[in-house]
Amino acid sequence: MKMFEYMGKELFATFGLPVPRGRMVKSPAEAAKVAAEIGSPVVIKSQVLSGKRGKAGGIKFADDPEGAKAAAQELFGMTIQGLPVDIVLVEEKLQIDKELYLSITIDGSAKMPVLIASAHGGMDIEEVDEEYIIKKHIDVELGMQDFIARDVVRRMGIPLTSTHAQELIKVIKSLYKIFTQKDAELVEINPLVLSGDKVIAADAKVTIDDEAIYRQPDLPWVEEHTATEKAAHDLGLSFVELDGDIGVMANGAGITMGTLDTLTYYGGKPANFLDAGGGTGEEGTAKALELILARNPKSIIINIFGGITRCDDVARAFASVKKNIGIPVPVVIRLVGTNQEEGRAILKEVGIEAYDFMQDAARKAVELAKVQ
Amino acid sequence: MKMFEYMGKELFATFGLPVPRGRMVKSPAEAAKVAAEIGSPVVIKSQVLSGKRGKAGGIKFADDPEGAKAAAQELFGMTIQGLPVDIVLVEEKLQIDKELYLSITIDGSAKMPVLIASAHGGMDIEEVDEEYIIKKHIDVELGMQDFIARDVVRRMGIPLTSTHAQELIKVIKSLYKIFTQKDAELVEINPLVLSGDKVIAADAKVTIDDEAIYRQPDLPWVEEHTATEKAAHDLGLSFVELDGDIGVMANGAGITMGTLDTLTYYGGKPANFLDAGGGTGEEGTAKALELILARNPKSIIINIFGGITRCDDVARAFASVKKNIGIPVPVVIRLVGTNQEEGRAILKEVGIEAYDFMQDAARKAVELAKVQ
């Protein structure tokens, strides 16, 4: 779950990590009010869950409340990468002496968190040379010890005896606390600004592990999905729309991808990616078919290799949907694995002969799509 | 630093560990007031830092405020193992269905914390057979995981599906939190009482690592030492009074013990144990001699083997004390190690020839004590 910048900064503040003065507003009038409270030039930042906000013109500056109001007015009318701007963050404009980069994320191949830092922060961090990027893996049993933070600061070229170094060490320790205590997948500050004696997080990017949301009741909830995606997600389905004309449903991300690859191999074009995961019941199957049919496919392939998913459950659900709702396009079903005989018997009752092999089912689905 | 029971229970309560209702008082009138607030039979417990309180009659029961007042009156007059009772704790009298034992301390030979539990708690835990004592070492990097607490509860014979088990698991986890977060050397609950559905800590013994007090500013301060011991301790001296007539000062616990052993070997009787530790300056040396002289010794042996302690520092301090304050009994000094030549030269100026070997110095000190 991605958090809006203003939420990330609120979270930072509760961990003692310095952020600019300011707050989020939902109207131009409020923006003017906050700018007046701040009493100095401000920055007005659109709050959308997209990384390209700056380049898209989603960040504006103003010298006074009037200007802040006008800037906010402009932003509230905008759409950035398809996302409407409903919230803006009004903050003091920082004096920027230097921009650093700091983040902690998970390195799957090392199986541990990795702290990434650079003295060359700012918008184009991805373009910075490897030699200026400092990476330090963190042993989860050892945790973030002072010496680790200190060494990273040293490698950033900040003299350890400086005030900045002392502040940065605190920032790194706080950031790691947020990362572990809040089940984050990513905490990122870019830029982390040196401003006079101070070190201030001028941005905040925080992503919480979706699997751990249940144990983070204090965090705000951010809905990233469209209504359709959310409905699918709630039923344990993973759904992505594609450009083709063959509806696809399979169980497991790998086999779903394999099914797409196979359809493509035979010259077909998938209309969607739909991974029904392990064990989807009747409601899930009905919803899955509804999502697939909404793409107006010419044929549908259902590819089930039962493991934790049981073939009879899938067959029963499918048969029920077919009987009660009806399916207006030809459906090819491949069904093997756990309880396959029971499943095939159920399908036979609704007039469907299941395939043994994916390639045969896929070839048939492609043929059917061409015929229609 | 040992904490009074009432302090331990306050600490327990802040970690959500259940303790009896009640509070500490400093007068019989207050005791009556607390008993009235509680509104049921109470127990009145003298607050002294001694383990033998119960057997010494330091715990009384009362059915009403009048009785509580009378009981407190008695306790405030008492002295338990030399310690006057200045504070009592007035608490609800618990219905005791079963007494358990639970503690966490440090096992120096395993180099890790050890959780000790028994279903046979109560006053005589030290007498309980080994087979009823459960010991579980805790990996400090892994910490107190649920499964560890659960296994200990199982081994105590409490069914894991019971309410008691659920409560006990929480108690164990809280106790470990207190142990680690508060730098404890010992957290002990004896008895831990099963009372109806509840699990309640009927006693609390908490000892904080003296070396970590500086980073536990929230804990109350308990002064365990006598004024003399405290004065010695503040100067880095470790001082214990003994029964003999030869004053002893050495640097390091081991060599001080070795000096006592040597004096005893030659038929002498040490008047004290005084470990001046590493690097005691003039003030420390003066204080050390003052402590030693207060025992009215017939002779004094100073046994210094310099390492981190430098011989010239000791000699300078001693010479200064001798000149400025004077020492009324014969002093034998053994002085070798770091900067020994400088040290010996300084002693020579005040008319003292230092010995090379402990045995020679000790023999001389014994002789001198016999002559006097």
Place this chain on the structure above:
Amino acid sequence: MAIIINEDTNVIVQGISGKQGLFHTKQMLAYGTKIVAGTSSSKAGTTIEGVPVYDNVQAACENHQIDASVIFIPAAGAKDAALEALEAGIKTVVVVTEHIPVHDEMIIVAYAKRVGAAVIGPNTFGIVSSGKCKMGIPPNQFFVPGPVGVVARSGTLSYEIVGNLTAQSIGQSTVVGMGGDRVVGLTFVDVLKRFEQDPETKAVVLIGEIGGNAEEEAAEYIKEMTKPVVAYLAGKSAPPGKRMGHAGAIIERGKGTYSGKVEALEAAGAMVASVPWEVGSLIKKVLDLDKQFNWEPGALRMREERLDR
């Protein structure tokens, strides 16, 4: 022979009385797995399918020699269950549970490393040493003994490919599911090393997918292997996955694409099938080669021509 588990492996099922645990205990027993104990605090003291049930792993270990555990405990308790098994000295722990928080997974994996144990998963279908022992959830009928080691990231796709191999009379020594999560215990390299050492395994199938850099790392080790490797990578025509902000980009730096992975694997001498069922025919060629030319280490990767693509 086989890797990691075999016919002598004594298995405990953690969470034996839950819906999945119970169903798959029956399946595993039917496959021949030596399940000697199970845990369930609600059913402790009873037997389930003839298997004695205990309060916890420690209690089971007091009564049985246990070599491996398979975990069906729900996500919220899975970290504790895995640590419990590891702390009890069990050296092979298969975590079937999905949806475990990634911070919990890092803790499990770090502790396993410290105690020198192998964790398979989380979010894995498990492991099958064909004809000997199954720990996990794959359907029984597709796994038959033979010379091919299989290691995979995704579950159902592995059944698909194993099913295809079996249909072509190509049996498997051991099939290992690494688990689909970002942080898992055994990796491709760990499993490949074991296959390389296993005399029964003559060739290895690696089933990967787009995203991450597990396949690139596997390629590094495949360079050193003497046994032929056939790979299939899912996702040639799939939509790109989500990225983890700038930090993710910095870590991956161009890795994770389909073409990058294929390139790395082919450069290391592996053959890459373009669709799942092509794996069987490539393995057949490889094993025929083996017979015809008296297989020598490294011989295959020097062949210039690509097989029937």
Place this chain on the structure above:
Amino acid sequence: MAIIINEDTNVIVQGISGKQGLFHTKQMLAYGTKIVAGTSSSKAGTTIEGVPVYDNVQAACENHQIDASVIFIPAAGAKDAALEALEAGIKTVVVVTEHIPVHDEMIIVAYAKRVGAAVIGPNTFGIVSSGKCKMGIPPNQFFVPGPVGVVARSGTLSYEIVGNLTAQSIGQSTVVGMGGDRVVGLTFVDVLKRFEQDPETKAVVLIGEIGGNAEEEAAEYIKEMTKPVVAYLAGKSAPPGKRMGHAGAIIERGKGTYSGKVEALEAAGAMVASVPWEVGSLIKKVLDLDKQFNWEPGALRMREERLDR
């Protein structure tokens, strides 16, 4: 030969610019210790006594091969300093600092165990491989090369006994201070094992004291040793130490007394001196025995009579 450190050991001094660090750096250099670097954030970039000073251990490791560290950092920062050295891959870490919180000590020791490093201390005088390398604070003049390994709990008492040995022309292979705190890294047993393996060490002196059960554990290992052990235990006539409530009593259960320790050591075949300077004469007998009777493993402990007591 010697144990743990020798003339080739490259040493770093953590906290080289503090009062103790500076003084003992001079002393160690004078003894011949190969100090290749020091740390001090205030003096980084300078040299102290010719030793280059760095911000931290990592920076020093970027410029030097470092084998061992000796730590003079004050208690509040000592845990961090020790973990830093261990994380940097340094396999011998001597923590001279005293007054370190015991929870910090447990963390240091656990991490050292995990990374396979030896921690000496905390609260130790250090270690001297006589004539080769000194890490720590003992006075230089008393440590001369020879056949006796010494391991001790307390500092000054060790100097006392080593001084006595040297005065009797009995040199030392290595002298190790385990440290006086309740939780320390290397124990008697760890050090005895190394002496047992060291060809240069012909006999071992163990300097213990009352309290705890380190001597009882040592006795268990001494049973297996082929080399003779002479012990001195301080505290025969000392007042009893404080006890840790019931829990401490449960753990110790009768261990820790002077007589119990003497009994355990003598039963294991060690000779126990009753006063510190008796150690030298016992060692002399032991080493003479060696020459006269062509020393055989275990011969000494079978002798019935006690030596000149």
